[in-house]
Amino acid sequence: MTLNTSDTEVNEDLLAALLDRLIPAVGELPPAGQMGLVPEIVRLSGRHDLFHSEFANFMISFSASCPEFESLSGNAQDEAIRAFESGSPELFSTLLTISYIVYYKDERVHRRIGWSGRPPQPDGNEMELWDESILENVRNREPFWRQV
Amino acid sequence: MTSTNATAEETVDILVIGAGASGGAITAWLAEAGFNVKCLEQGYWQNPSKYATASPDYEFEMLTNWAIDPNRRRRNEDYPVNDSNSPVTPVMFNGVGGSTILWSAHTPRFHPSDFRVKSLDGVADDWPISYEELEEFYDLNDEVMGCSGINGDPANPPRSPRQMPPLPLGKDGEKLISGFEKLGWHWWPSDSYINSVRYGEGRDACNFCGHNHMGCYQRAKSSTDLTYWPRALRCGAKLETGARVRQITVDGSGRVTGADYIDSKGTEKHQNARAVIMAANGIGTPRLLLNSVSEMHPEGLANSSRLVGKNLMFHPFAMISGTFPEKMDTWQGPLSNIAMSQEFYETDKSRGFVRGYTYQFQRSLGPAWIAKGGFRDPVPWGEGHHEELEKRLGSVMALAVIGEDLPEEHNSVDLDPELTDSDGIPAPRLNYTLSKNSRDQLDHAIENARTVLEAAGASDIYVDPMMRQSGWHLMGTARMGNDSTNSVVDRWCQSHDVDNLFIVDGSVFVTGAAVNPTPTIQALALRTADYIVTNRQDLKG
Numbered sequence: 001m002t003l004n005t006s007d008t009e010v011n012e013d014l015l016a017a018l019l020d021r022l023i024p025a026v027g028e029l030p031p032a033g034q035m036g037l038v039p040e041i042v043r044l045s046g047r048h049d050l051f052h053s054e055f056a057n058f059m060i061s062f063s064a065s066c067p068e069f070e071s072l073s074g075n076a077q078d079e080a081i082r083a084f085e086s087g088s089p090e091l092f093s094t095l096l097t098i099s100y101i102v103y104y105k106d107e108r109v110h111r112r113i114g115w116s117g118r119p120p121q122p123d124g125n126e127m128e129l130w131d132e133s134i135l136e137n138v139r140n141r142e143p144f145w146r147q148v
Numbered sequence: 149m150t151s152t153n154a155t156a157e158e159t160v161d162i163l164v165i166g167a168g169a170s171g172g173a174i175t176a177w178l179a180e181a182g183f184n185v186k187c188l189e190q191g192y193w194q195n196p197s198k199y200a201t202a203s204p205d206y207e208f209e210m211l212t213n214w215a216i217d218p219n220r221r222r223r224n225e226d227y228p229v230n231d232s233n234s235p236v237t238p239v240m241f242n243g244v245g246g247s248t249i250l251w252s253a254h255t256p257r258f259h260p261s262d263f264r265v266k267s268l269d270g271v272a273d274d275w276p277i278s279y280e281e282l283e284e285f286y287d288l289n290d291e292v293m294g295c296s297g298i299n300g301d302p303a304n305p306p307r308s309p310r311q312m313p314p315l316p317l318g319k320d321g322e323k324l325i326s327g328f329e330k331l332g333w334h335w336w337p338s339d340s341y342i343n344s345v346r347y348g349e350g351r352d353a354c355n356f357c358g359h360n361h362m363g364c365y366q367r368a369k370s371s372t373d374l375t376y377w378p379r380a381l382r383c384g385a386k387l388e389t390g391a392r393v394r395q396i397t398v399d400g401s402g403r404v405t406g407a408d409y410i411d412s413k414g415t416e417k418h419q420n421a422r423a424v425i426m427a428a429n430g431i432g433t434p435r436l437l438l439n440s441v442s443e444m445h446p447e448g449l450a451n452s453s454r455l456v457g458k459n460l461m462f463h464p465f466a467m468i469s470g471t472f473p474e475k476m477d478t479w480q481g482p483l484s485n486i487a488m489s490q491e492f493y494e495t496d497k498s499r500g501f502v503r504g505y506t507y508q509f510q511r512s513l514g515p516a517w518i519a520k521g522g523f524r525d526p527v528p529w530g531e532g533h534h535e536e537l538e539k540r541l542g543s544v545m546a547l548a549v550i551g552e553d554l555p556e557e558h559n560s561v562d563l564d565p566e567l568t569d570s571d572g573i574p575a576p577r578l579n580y581t582l583s584k585n586s587r588d589q590l591d592h593a594i595e596n597a598r599t600v601l602e603a604a605g606a607s608d609i610y611v612d613p614m615m616r617q618s619g620w621h622l623m624g625t626a627r628m629g630n631d632s633t634n635s636v637v638d639r640w641c642q643s644h645d646v647d648n649l650f651i652v653d654g655s656v657f658v659t660g661a662a663v664n665p666t667p668t669i670q671a672l673a674l675r676t677a678d679y680i681v682t683n684r685q686d687l688k689g
């Protein structure tokens with residue numbers, strides 16, 4: 001099955017298989033490829049031309065380097081990924097980046113790790129005031145900037 | 149180099165190129181003094197309520213449409229910079245407010261010794277001005293930008309009361325501080341141009357969202373679109389956005405007459421002016437001067453010394469992080485505005501290098517940022533991924549090292565023979581290598597950072613010995629001096645070659661000190677404004 005981004009087709013099954021190996025199951029969550037994250041990866045990567053072309057390049061290069069990936073065993077898939085990672089670290093980093101971003105913006109993941117999950121704005125965070133007595137030692141130090 | 153087919157505009161007294169930190173400051177001050185000032189800015193106004201931190205996609209936006217590196221961001225108003233000959237990539241923002249839109253707003257001052265490195269340490273050159281001459285302008289700038297902080301730092305000369313109390317240190321900040329306290333090393337809460345309480349026009353207090361390097365939704369972080377620009381516009385200054393300057397034009401005697409630019413609709417235009425002030429930053433300014441070749445200035449404008457573009461300084465920047473056993477909600481509070489240490493700031497020749505460095509304390513952000521690595525390698529994929537993420541989230545803190553780079557002529561900005569921006573204007577190219585002195589500083593700082601992080605209870609120390617994406621401080625490429633054969637501008641930031649051309653961005657720095665430069669850049673711009681108001685009424689029409 002393929003998903004169409006503006007000018008490239010992404011092999012959805014290959015991407016899901018990769019995600020399964022990158023971010024394995026944990027607790028009640030299945031491996032990332034089985035969480036339905038692929039369309040979001042494709043959507044987001046299309047929001048920036050440079051990133052989009054890097055991502056498309058990754059998909060093309062990876063499937064060329066390992067056309068049989070989906071039929072390999074888990075261990076063999078890991079080996080294939082590692083071989084690609086060491087040969088093309090920058091391309092691989094594109095996949096890792098978008099995979100991590102999309103995984104860690106998913107509400108199910110937020111619930112599992114106890115992350116509030118909202119964007120930083122508009123609510124921000126609360127911070128406590130601090131006690132100036134913590135400055136006592138350093139405040140009592142003689143000035144040590146160099147006089148000229 | 150008189151424009152022929154460009155549309156001519158009225159003659160203004162002063163034309164400022166660039167609406168960033170320095171451009172905003174000098175435009176406001178000259179407009180208040182009654183000069184007819186216009187600024188050309190290639191970028192646009194930003195709307196804080198549209199900043200990406202309010203979007204669920206903010207983590208993706210941070211790496212793409214809001215990336216700090218213009219070569220990645222690639223907005224139409226950005227220009228490419230060839231950085232393939234440099235271990236450091238330049239980072240900046242092009243728009244009203246300039247790089248202050250994305251900056252951290254950590255705002256220490258130079259030390260008095262920073263202006264006297266030749267006399268004190270026998271290296272580089274002394275500045276033609278002193279700390280004392282700049283002090284009143286530092287104070288003025290603090291007032292306009294709004295400084296949170298606390299007086300009494302023994303590593304610095306006493307200074308006027310800060311406008312606001314310091315930002316919170318946070319549990320995480322106090323944890324790092326405990327290491328410095330154990331070793332008896334200096335630390336002090338950072339001065340920051342971030343509101344700890346309401347301050348300025350319509351500017352709220354910081355709500356500790358943590359992402360001030362993506363533009364401040366709350367308007368708590370001071371950027372010149374929120375501070376100097378409203379003031380400048382009220383005093384009648386004009387600001388044209390989407391206006392990219394191609395070259396500065398001159399008359400037959402070599403004096404500047406204005407600038408050729410491309411407006412937001414793509415029309416070639418010319419702006420006449422009695423004087424031009426360059427405020428396009430340490431890369432944008434030498435690029436424009438080198439692009440402004442004429443019969444009178446065959447090597448580029450103001451370049452009889454051949455030093456335009458030379459002596460590029462960054463701050464050598466290393467990042468040392470550690471993981472603490474405690475969970476400290478490290479994403480709460482501005483990323484880089486906790487405290488700093490200047491224990492190793494001043495020269496001690498027994499260390500094997502001259503000059504010194506500052507440590508700037510750093511937090512870390514949320515799970516996607518942590519997974520991608522933040523200041524470290526990414527969290528490994530596959531088996532063990534979840535455990536490692538869990539270990540790092542909320543527990544990683546770091547020390548950034550800001551070292552003092554010394555000027556070297558071979559470190560430079562020149563014009564790329566092929567690369568151009570979207571208007572076909574030749575793009576800048578960087579040529580930079582890290583000197584041995586800078587490397588020795590960083591290595592010393594890395595060892596001490598390890599010691600202090602461990603003293604604070606961190607383990608799993610990770611060292612990035614020189615961060616690549618760290619070209620935020622762009623200095624030295626049109627340096628100041630008394631002698632026209634070895635400097636580009638004089639002590640008032642006026643070109644030695646052309647008496648109606650001034651440069652007020654970080655290009656004029658003689659040396660870079662070991663602190664974030666912007667308060668010094670802005671203080672210099674205000675001082676130049678003061679000089680023009682007092683001594684150059686001839687520039688008023």
Ligand SMILES: Cc1cc2nc3c(=O)[nH]c(=O)nc-3n(C[C@H](O)[C@H](O)[C@H](O)COP(=O)(O)OP(=O)(O)OC[C@H]3O[C@@H](n4cnc5c(N)ncnc54)[C@H](O)[C@@H]3O)c2cc1C
Pocket residue numbers: 165166167168169170171188189190191216239240241242243244245246247248250251252253254255361391392393394427428429430432433436620621622652653654664665666667669
């Ligand atoms: C991520 C980040 C973090 C930072 N953190 C700090 C910090 O904590 N503390 C600190 O002191 N400094 C920090 N800085 C650096 C600080 O932002 C700069 O020192 C400061 O903004 C430089 O001011 P400037 O006026 O020289 O240039 P800028 O603010 O960069 O403005 C230059 C302007 O000129 C315009 N321009 C350039 N060429 C042209 C042209 N041909 N035509 C028209 N317009 C043009 C640009 O579009 C831009 O808007 C940081 C920077 C970044 C990017």
